Amino acid sequence: MSNVEKHHLLNARQMASFAVNGYIQLENLVPQELNEAAHAEQKAWKGPGSYWAGSKVIQEIFELPQVKGVLQSLVGSEPVYDHSALHVVPAQYHVGQAYHADSVIDTRPFGFDIQAFYFSHDTPEIMGPTLILPGSHLHNKVNTASIARYKNIIGQRKLVSKAGTIGFLHNDIWHCAQPNYTDETRYVFKLRLRPGQEQRGLFNMDDYKGPEVAAEFRNYHAFAGNDSRLTQIAGAKFYRYLCGDDRVDFSFEGVLTRMGL
Amino acid sequence: MSKTRQQILILHLADSSLESHTVAWALYDGAKSKDELQMNTGDSQTPPYRSVLDAMRDGWNVLQLPTMPVYRSGFEHELGALPYEYVLERKVTIDE
Numbered sequence: 126m127s128n129v130e131k132h133h134l135l136n137a138r139q140m141a142s143f144a145v146n147g148y149i150q151l152e153n154l155v156p157q158e159l160n161e162a163a164h165a166e167q168k169a170w171k172g173p174g175s176y177w178a179g180s181k182v183i184q185e186i187f188e189l190p191q192v193k194g195v196l197q198s199l200v201g202s203e204p205v206y207d208h209s210a211l212h213v214v215p216a217q218y219h220v221g222q223a224y225h226a227d228s229v230i231d232t233r234p235f236g237f238d239i240q241a242f243y244f245s246h247d248t249p250e251i252m253g254p255t256l257i258l259p260g261s262h263l264h265n266k267v268n269t270a271s272i273a274r275y276k277n278i279i280g281q282r283k284l285v286s287k288a289g290t291i292g293f294l295h296n297d298i299w300h301c302a303q304p305n306y307t308d309e310t311r312y313v314f315k316l317r318l319r320p321g322q323e324q325r326g327l328f329n330m331d332d333y334k335g336p337e338v339a340a341e342f343r344n345y346h347a348f349a350g351n352d353s354r355l356t357q358i359a360g361a362k363f364y365r366y367l368c369g370d371d372r373v374d375f376s377f378e379g380v381l382t383r384m385g386l
Numbered sequence: 387m388s389k390t391r392q393q394i395l396i397l398h399l400a401d402s403s404l405e406s407h408t409v410a411w412a413l414y415d416g417a418k419s420k421d422e423l424q425m426n427t428g429d430s431q432t433p434p435y436r437s438v439l440d441a442m443r444d445g446w447n448v449l450q451l452p453t454m455p456v457y458r459s460g461f462e463h464e465l466g467a468l469p470y471e472y473v474l475e476r477k478v479t480i481d482e
Contacts, residue, residue, distance in 0.1 A: 221426035256428040266466030274396060275468070276412035276425045283428060301427045348409050350400030350470065355463050386463075 128202050133194025137333040140198065141341035141375075144364040145357075147262030147295040151195065155186050155243070155289040163245040164288070167211060167312040176314065177209040183314060186243065195293055196318060198328035199239045203321030207238055214253045214302055214311040221256070222302035223273035227317075230268040231297055235366040236324060237262075238296040243314045244286040253303035253311045254284040255292070260346035261299035263359040272299055279347045325369030333368050342375035362386065390477040391417040395446055397438055398468040402454060404442075408433035410468055417478045438472045446474040 135149070143149045155163075162182045170176050177183055186192060196204060227240065248254040258281050283303060284292045294300065296317070305311045332338070342361055349356040354377045361376035374381045398410035411433045413425045435441040442448065450473035 219423060219426075221428055224427055264465040264467070266464055272467060274412060275398075275410055276427050277430050277433070278398075278410040278468075279408075279433075281428055281431075303428055304426060348468070349465070350398075350406070350409050350468075351402075352465060352469070355465055358463060359465060 129190050129194040129197055131329055133190050133197075134327075134329040135195055135198035136329045137331060137335065138337040138341060140328045140333075140367055141338040141364055143199070143293075143295070144367055145341050145344055145360045146259040147298040148257060148259065148292055149195070150284055150286070150290060150292045152287055152290045154191050154195075154291050155189065155245075157289065159186055159189075160245045160288040163243075163314070164312065167245060167314070168310070170211065175209065176211040177316065183243075187241070187316060192241075192291065195291070196239065196241070199293060200318050200320040200324065201322040201327055204239075204318040205321050207317040207319050209314070209316045212302065212313045212315055214305040216305060216308045216310055218253075219304045219306065221304050223270055224256075224258075224275045224278075224299050224301050225270045225273060226261075226265070226267055226297055226299055228269070228296065231265060235363060236320060238317055238319050240294045240296055241316045241318070242284065242292040242294060243316070244284075244288060244290045244292075245312060245314070246288050246309075248284075248286045248311060248313070250283055250285050251306040252309065253305040254286055255313060256281055256283050256301050256303050257292075257294065258282075258299040258348060260349065260356055260360070262295035262297040263356050263363065264299075264349070265297040267299070275299075281348075325366060328367070330368065333370070334373055338364075339375055358386075388479045388481050391415075391480050393417060393476050393478055394449075395434070395441065395474040395476075397433070397435065397441060397472045397474065399438060399470040399472065402452070402470055404438040404448075404451075404472070406470070407436055408438075411435075417480050438474070441474055446476050449473045449475050 345353040358376045394414040396412045397408050400406040452471050
């Protein structure tokens, strides 16, 4: 993967939002003709094997400069393919998946994989767009389905999407597939990429200490209750890593500086 | 002939007070048959009770109170599952 032009990279406000919420959802990334081609392929695809490996369309989508720019901002210009899957929720399938974090508990202190969720067709709420809990990537001492007991959590959000939307999710975010109350099959293509380099300073760093970034860190996650300050501090610490600047401090009461963290 | 079945309601609260507000909730209903849907992930945005105390006022019995958090040196800021988890139950009558 080659470098992209700067205007395709995530800006500092977007990256701060990713640090706080653990995902970024971008509409209109993929032109409609490619969405239609991908959707047609997905409906026809019977497996076995890898949809990714067998589809030129899906690979063309992830070579679009506006898509590569987001990926480069998160996992660098030489990401490593981890795995992919075409996730399908059949028509009128009414059981929600259990909350989980993908793979196994991740021991990296700050490094992360990115999971791109590409919607080739409009996916309204009744069709079962993926449910996520913003901020839960910072509550990462959970292992796979250790959180499966949970059903509803304050702040949870469905990735309602128009065709051509991609959600870029931190690999630690809590999420689950949702019921499909329509007569159409729901498809979402997931691509997991590992970083090919340290994930510091990969985005458009203009104004990375500016007021728009500061505003992102004034969002506290209600699900964390009494721990919401700790969650905020964890997000600020994660942003330091993403910036490659271990002095920038948007933490609650400047705790990172106060405690020399 | 009527029999009783157990319903389990799990409420996660904001802090260790039973009056603090609910941040997560799950219902497991033993009165439902195997082919009936249980509560689904993501199926509601508003908790059934604002607090554990409100649920108690409505007839739920508390089975479990969470222990208070212990903050070990070096791990004070680590975050994971929701810490203030209350398990409540009530018995309901079904006809068979």
